[in-house]
Amino acid sequence: MEIVDIKIGEIDLPLSKSYTRGCIVVKESEEIVVKVFTECGEVGVGSAVATPNITGETKESIIGAIRYLRPLIIGQKVENIEGIMKIVNKALMFNNSAKAAIDMALYDLMGKSFGVPLYKLLGGHQNSISTSITINFASTEEMVSNALEAIMKGYSSLKLKVGYDAATDIARITAIRKAIRKGINLRIDANQGWRPKEAVKIIRTLEDLGLDIEFIEQPVKAWDVEGLQYVTDHVATEILADESVLGPPSAFKVIKSNVADLISIKLMKSGGLHNAIKIYDMADTTDIRTMMGCMLESKIGITAAASLAVAKINMIQSDLDTMFTYNSDHIIGGANISGDTITLPEKPGLGIEEVLGFKEIKG
Structure with missing residues (x-):
């Protein structure tokens, strides 16, 4: 399956209870969702969450990193996860949550391509x-x-x-x-x-x-x-x-x-x-x-x-x-x-x- 498009979006996830992360009171999660589309119509889904005090990533930096990586991934074959992730990791240092979102979507598609659950x-x-x-x-x-x-x-x-x-x-x-x-x-x-x-x-x-x-x-x-x-x-x-x-x-x-x-x-x-x-x-x-x-x-x-x-x-x-x-x-x-x-x-x-x-x- 060839990758033909990647869309970036977000979903609002209000928490049932707020909690303190460092000095910041967190009331909702900043969840970025990635959808990877293939030429045969299959869609893989992945996500990333901003935790700036741990990974150093904000919602904006995650979006920016995925946008940067998108043209490097489009045109690649889903089955070549090893090759795609080598490109991703070589092209961009750190930004691990952004990479994780792409990675999840690829593994989701891999499972779909073989018709089996990912586990x-x-x-x-x-x-x-x-x-x-x-x-x-x-x-x-x-x-x-x-x-x-x-x-x-x-x-x-x-x-x-x-x-x-x-x-x-x-x-x-x-x-x-x-x-x-x-x-x-x-x-x-x-x-x-x-x-x-x-x-x-x-x-x-x-x-x-x-x-x-x-x-x-x-x-x-x-x-x-x-x-x-x-x-x-x-x-x-x-x-x-x-x-x-x-x-x-x-x-x-x-x-x-x-x-x-x-x-x-x-x-x-x-x-x-x-x-x-x-x-x-x-x-x-x-x-x-x-x-x-x-x-x-x-x-x-x-x-x-x-x-x-x-x-x-x-x-x-x-x-x-x-x-x-x-x-x-x-x-x-x-x-x-x-x-x-x-x-x-x-x-x-x-x-x-x-x-x-x-x-x-x-x-």
Whole structure:
């Protein structure tokens, strides 16, 4: 199938609850949607979300990057994903979320060209996976209430956002662990908020309190790989690298140096499925387990991420809960979520039938 056109659009995704990202109060997601058209009438869909404090990309920069790449992609054969992504990655540094949107649409088309669901094309290990749900930073009372509400909805793994103040972090984690029943997994996301020695002190305190933490996500700054290794080497609790892994090169450094027990793979950070697969393969080869994560994607990005997560046998965890943060679902088709379980459709590609409210951006 030859690519004949690429259209860029956006959809409005107001959040059911606002949250703070850095110093910014976020009330809606800035979701850019890409549609890749072929000469035989098939359309592939991909998306990107702006997270300027993590990937450095804004909505405007994502649109600009896709426009820049569009003439390089039109005329290419869908089946040549390897060649297309080499062109994309060579033509433009960084801009990983923009690349991910194009990448998703290409893999969607690849599944359609072979008439199989994307998860089967990527490995087909299983067709469903459970996800954790995030308990965002708030007062202790609110976080406890939100945790109990999540458990009532069927979640068995909670990810607590902390990293603001050591004493407060410990108090809130302790309160939540005491409030929830046994068998519920607690994952802690420090959001790069601790210094290495501070992180070790906090984590050892959590261990001494017997709070049974599954793992600690990104306790130190993304750039501080040595600090991450220091923490990993001085605590018993497993440490997961998240922001420290922005693509295959940084993943290689983390894996080679053995600075973390687990690695979080996110399509927006890695540049799409093509690069995410490379990261997974490196980790799998060295027996480092991986978790599929997300930023603030709609069901388009979550379906793509979940397709890889279920396909691979060593992708043992997922953190793909952002679909629950929106007031409404704009995507017809794609992944289905019931309780904490994400199930992939049996339709070709991503199985997405329509994107409601798609507003084309001309230019």
